[in-house]
Amino acid sequence: MDTILKIDGVSKRFGGLMALADVSFEVKKGRILGLIGPNGAGKTTMFNCIAGIYKPTEGRIVFDKETGPVDVGGSRPEQMTQMGVARTFQNIRLFGSLPVLDNVRIGRHCRAAQGFWGAVLRTKGQKAEERMLVEQSMEYLDFVGLKNKALDLSSSLSYGDQRRLEIARALASQPKLLLLDEPAAGMNPQETASLVDLIHAIMRKDITVVLIEHDMKLVMSICEHLVVLDHGVKIAEGGPRDIRENPEVIEAYLGRGAAHA
Amino acid sequence: MTGNKTALKLLGLAALLAFPVLPFSSEYVMHVAVLIMVYAVLAMGLNVLPGFCNLLDLGYVGFYGIGAYTAGILALNHNVSFWLIVPGAIALGALCGMLRGAPTLRLSGDYFAIVTFGFTELVVLFLTNEIWLTRGPLGLPGIPPIALSLEFLGIDWRYDFLSEIPYYYLGLAMVGAVYVVMCRIEDSRLGRAWLAIKEDPLAAASCGINLMAYKTVAFAFSAGVGALAGCFMAQWSMFLAPDVFKFWESFLVLCMIVLGGLGNINGAIVGAVVLIALGEVLRVLLPKLGLPAETRFLVYGLIMILIMRFKPGGFFPTIAATSKKSRLILDLKARLQAERAG
Incomplete structure (x- = not known):
């Protein structure tokens, strides 16, 4: 299966803080990938690196354009949008007075x-x-x-x-890759259910989706593949079942000792 | 309803056109009317930066000065035709706008405002000290009035602007043209990009808007309009001095658009009418109270503070005013209503 986006050893440092440390994963074309992890794990930082808002300190971000794969690390946001990467924001950033x-x-x-x-x-x-x-x-x-x-x-x-x-607004730029940053945050159960339908409809338009989400039920039900970050490090990757049973993931979410309890 | 509105608009236009022949239209009243039009153009031009892009410009009058001196020097020393002076002044103004913009592209908020403030001071210093070009503090007296001629086309026609009345009509045409251009741009891809930058630069960039490029266009356009007002003013007042372009003129223009509502094109014109008229009243009133006429700037400052405190959106806040009246949007509205009903 084709890879649309390859994250290859990406690190992002803010002064003394290592927000992302040598993270690698691949996003397969036409599939939906879930990026999860506790608060402060570096998920949104990863989105910002992909969308061109941050320049990765190290590593490559390879995006599959029509002309072939290119390292897009350090491109500007508008260039990423032009190439076909669109995003939404965790804290909604609409043009409110329009x-x-x-x-x-x-x-x-x-x-x-x-x-x-x-x-x-x-x-x-x-x-x-x-x-x-x-x-x-x-x-x-x-x-x-x-x-x-x-x-x-x-x-x-x-x-x-x-x-x-x-x-x-993100779809209007005709993206090939759509980054959704906590789209279900603050939604009631009905709204979340219709969001799931919407994401499926987006997938049918041949758009690859990467999803950051805290609603585990939602993530487990629609993502075929998950990447788990904790403190800027990738601690696990795999299908929903593997992730749910992974002791490191349980520890990251529930604390030390929880996996053995 | 719409018929009434059109009728009202036509009536307003007729009143503007007939204004010079009305009985109370003395030379003085005409002079004030022309002054209002110069400031209306300045206000609309300034509005592009703080109103559309949320960039506070405290040095707008610098471009007014550049346009005025360009026109003054070309007309006085080189006898250049009005047809060439106008595009030349606009082009030079726009170029200076871009040059001023280049180092400020990454600045926003207060930092941008400080750079623009420095810019007007630079312009005034340049005009005061480059005596070989501008005659410095002596100013440029005896600039010839505007003369329209078609001699370059081989047609023997020439019209010299000898009273306020032709300036009134030319000024009206200038305000009208700038107004139409402003409205068209506001309701276009470019205008929406500016408004997006105003609302949220990060989201705008994520929508594919190149912030640097669009800000540069805004700098050039805004400055070009300022230079246009300047070259009209130079040949109208026939005298220029560096003092005319001091910081408080920028502040006055800013006050106009804040009064009208930042980002509102109609508001900018209303602001110009109100503040210029008020300035004339104060000019008569203040000396009677034993105060120097310059005290009027204190009144402008007071108005600014009162608006910020009690009406921060100005008298015509622009919430979602964009493209409201455009044909496309009205059609869409009708279609949506029909669908909802049917």
């Missing part, structure tokens, strides 16, 4: 081309593109079930809808 539709239109930024002169002169191409942007954005909103709220203020949405909007 309408829902505009959030998705901005998400589609890198798949459109019009600039200053097009806007000033309102050229034919610009008008056509603007019309297309609205249509395409509405499709993404329909996909996540927010079509009817397109013109509402995005900060007026409920928490669950805001998370969905962030997913729509």
Whole structure:
């Protein structure tokens, strides 16, 4: 099976703190990978390295572009988005004072081309593109079930809808790889159930998903493969069953001695 | 409803066009009206940085000065045609905007504001000390008024601006053009990218927006508009001195857009009207109270503080104002309503 993303010995140091220490794993194309671990394990740091927000101190991040695998470590965020890596944020980062539709239109930024002169002169191409942007954005909103709220203020949405909007905004950049950072945080059980459906629907669009999540039921039910981090180190990797029974993982989550209890 | 609105707009436009022939329109009133238009353009231009991109610019008037001196020197010493002065001044302004922007691309908040503050001081120092070019503190007197001519096309037509009235109409055209360009840009891919940067730079970058490139465009555009206002002003007032471009002018323009609501294009124009009119009132009123006319800057400061305290969004806060009136959005709204009903 093809590898879409290969993390090869990645370390990230912040001053004296080793946030990630020599972490390696592979993300297989078309599969969903769960990245789990206790708070402060380095999961979001790993996302930030992949998405171009941090430059890894050491190691390579190899992403499979159409032209072949490239080391993308140290690329800028907008370059990663252009290449096909989109993300959502743990603490929702929507453009709160803009309408829902505009959030998705901005998400589609890198798949459109019009600039200053097009806007000033309102050229034919610009008008056509603007019309297309609205249509395409509405499709993404329909996909996540927010079509009817397109013109509402995005900060007026409920928490669950805001998370969905962030997913729509990320999908609008037509990613090949989607990084979801705790998408179920703060959701009620119904919202979580429909999130699972949404993630399955995303998978059917041939988008590979990497998921950070604390809701173990959710993770165990949808991820085929899990990577466990603790204090910046990869402590385990494997299928849900193996992970659940792995003594090191139990220790990381429940404390020393718990595995023997 | 929409019919009424259009009628009201047409009426407003007619009133603006007929303004110079109304009985109370003395030379003085026309002068103030033109001054308002110069500041309206400045306010709209400044609005691009703090209003669209959340970058506090305290040195905007530097570009106004660059545009004004470019026009003044070209018209006075080299007798260059107005048709060339305008694009030349805009281009030079935009270039200076980019140059000022380059070292500040990674700065935000207070640090950016400090650099821009330093920039106006640099411009004033340059204008004061480069005497070979600008005549320094003596200023540039006797700049010829604007003359429109079509002689370069071989058509024998020439119009000299000898009273306030042609400046009024040219100013109106300038405000109108800048307004339309601003509205178009706000409701475009570029404008949305700026608003995204304003809201959350990190999320904007994650949406594929190149922060450096888009900020550079904003710097150039904002500065170009400032230079445009400057070159109009130079040939209108026919006299320039470095003192005209001191920091408090920047503060006055900033005060206008804060009053109108940061990011609101209409608000910028309203701010210019209110504060210039108020300035004229204070100019008469303050000496009567035994205070120097310069005390009016204290009043502007007071207004700024009161707005920050009681109306931080200004009088026209821009929450989700973008693209509200655009054809595409209205169509979409109608379609969604039809679907919900059907």
